[in-house]
Amino acid sequence: MILSVVMVIYYNWLIFIITTLFSILVFLVPFLTTKKSHKKIEISNQTNDEFLQFSKDSVKSYWNYWSLNKTQKLKSDLMKISNNYEKANKINKNFQGLQVMLSTITIYLIQIILITLISYFLFKDIFTVAIVVTLSQVTTQYIQSFGIILNHFIKYLNLRKTNDEINDPYTKELENFTKTxxxxxxxxxxxxxxxxxxxxxxxxxxxxxxxxxxxxxxxxxxxxxxxxxxxxxxxxxxxxxxxxxxxxxxxxxxxxxxxxxxxxxxxxxxxxxxxxxxxxxxxxxxxxxxxxxxxxxxxxxxxxxxxxxxxxxxxxxxxxxxxxxxxxxxxxxxxxxxxxxxxxxxxxxxxxxxxxxxxxxxxxxxxxxxxxxxxxxxxxxxxxxxxxxxxxxxx
Structure with missing residues (x-):
């Protein structure tokens, strides 16, 4: 990445400034949605915890419910909270997918703008073809490197609130009613x-x-x-x-x-x-x-x-x-x-x-x-x- 920065500065300060601004823009798209992303993760974590706790409670309380002939209510309640858990996780995953899509679109738009700008310099005989090819490669590498660093930073922020995958202990009926x-x-x-x-x-x-x-x-x-x-x-x-x-x-x-x-x-x-x-x-x-x-x-x-x-x-x-x-x-x-x-x-x-x-x-x-x-x-x-x-x- 350092070599890319040096080469872009060497060829043209304007290209360097524009490339840096656009790279920051790539970072800002997910950053501006980070707060909302954290909210989605928080809701997902909450429903996750509720589902896990209810699953544990269901196992503990099964005999109470069974003895009262009310296991169907227990299953119904478990299904309801399970659906809430799946819904929250789905919304969270969809939002993360939207973040990735916006970042990708932003990168493509930046590349189009840079190509247009470099083509303009080529048309005005400011750059030679060799410089344009070299500059296109190093600016692309610069943007990608910058994006990778920022994406890792975003992942670090999100991982602090990422929850572990849970296993549902409520897997099967505790009693077999055959021949009853x-x-x-x-x-x-x-x-x-x-x-x-x-x-x-x-x-x-x-x-x-x-x-x-x-x-x-x-x-x-x-x-x-x-x-x-x-x-x-x-x-x-x-x-x-x-x-x-x-x-x-x-x-x-x-x-x-x-x-x-x-x-x-x-x-x-x-x-x-x-x-x-x-x-x-x-x-x-x-x-x-x-x-x-x-x-x-x-x-x-x-x-x-x-x-x-x-x-x-x-x-x-x-x-x-x-x-x-x-x-x-x-x-x-x-x-x-x-x-x-x-x-x-x-x-x-x-x-x-x-x-x-x-x-x-x-x-x-x-x-x-x-x-x-x-x-x-x-x-x-x-x-x-x-x-x-x-x-x-x-x-």
Missing amino acids: KVIEEKLESIVFKDFTFKYDQTTILDKINLKIVSGDKVLILGKSGVGKSTLLKQLFYPKSFDVKSEISINKARCENYDIRKQAVYIDQDIFLSKDTIWNNITLANPEISKEEVDFYLKFLQLDHLIDRLEFGLETIILDNMQNLSGGERQRFAILRGLVAKKPWMFLDEVNSALDKKTSNLIMNYLLNKKDLTIIMVAHHIEKEELNKFNKIIKL
């Missing part, structure tokens, strides 16, 4: 005979025998790691169990079953999506009345949390409401389960973070409902509450 019997009629009974479940060749549940009928209040007790939650999930949706195990639903043998239309599974924690509080807690039963929801909010002592919010139940949830305490999150989980209004409830240590008074209040309410079947896992439970269960399974 969907229970449409009233759920009367579940029977496990010699039920065995292994994970990675390790026996987690060994020859479990139990019978649960509608209206039962069943407590599953045991130390940490003995398979209490595993048994609860297998009762809710049995899979990957030993072939010698026998399962019966409503006195009929089956290989598998899906009882989500009759039952709700309440985990010890709850995943709250980026939506209104109302839509989150009524996910399984959007037709429920506000009066009923208000009753449950007051009963679970969550009404004061809602009252503090400017938009109440219409407040958009951010960051899965991580600022809530463990007890508040468990009460929200119970709230969602109560709002679902299913006749069977599977409770996985839902009172582990509750104080004794609140736990007793909630358990009394649930266990006194004769038409409600309760299957509950607990690590520890007060003696006075044991008498409220008519069946206790110790692992």
Whole structure:
């Protein structure tokens, strides 16, 4: 490039000045659009981050959505944010393509102007043919070299905000529903005979025998790691169990079953999506009345949390409401389960973070409902509450 500059100056100062000005013009075209380009990249990065975060959250929350029979909503939300991500990336790429096109057109126009100018000097006998040929070559090389340097500078500015390519972890369904019997009629009974479940060749549940009928209040007790939650999930949706195990639903043998239309599974924690509080807690039963929801909010002592919010139940949830305490999150989980209004409830240590008074209040309410079947896992439970269960399974 230095040699090109020296030769252009040697032949004609005017050509050098014009060439330099035009080279700066080549730089100015992308530079003037850099601010807008950064805005496009910023939007693309934001949608990229949202898509990645939602993808991770989708995997974490899949069991919550699946247990409520609402995986279709999860897929719909994921598709919506995925489309936003693709749209933002497409706009960004199109804008970058426009920048390249404008720079290319500018270079071609500069070359045409320089050729016209040099031709004029040749016509006026200011330059010889040999000088014109040499000057054309060195000015072209000068412009190209100058353009390369400036393009690298532009790329450097843009690369500071360029995001990494993401891999969507939400790649496939977590469950296989082949050979699954969907229970449409009233759920009367579940029977496990010699039920065995292994994970990675390790026996987690060994020859479990139990019978649960509608209206039962069943407590599953045991130390940490003995398979209490595993048994609860297998009762809710049995899979990957030993072939010698026998399962019966409503006195009929089956290989598998899906009882989500009759039952709700309440985990010890709850995943709250980026939506209104109302839509989150009524996910399984959007037709429920506000009066009923208000009753449950007051009963679970969550009404004061809602009252503090400017938009109440219409407040958009951010960051899965991580600022809530463990007890508040468990009460929200119970709230969602109560709002679902299913006749069977599977409770996985839902009172582990509750104080004794609140736990007793909630358990009394649930266990006194004769038409409600309760299957509950607990690590520890007060003696006075044991008498409220008519069946206790110790692992």
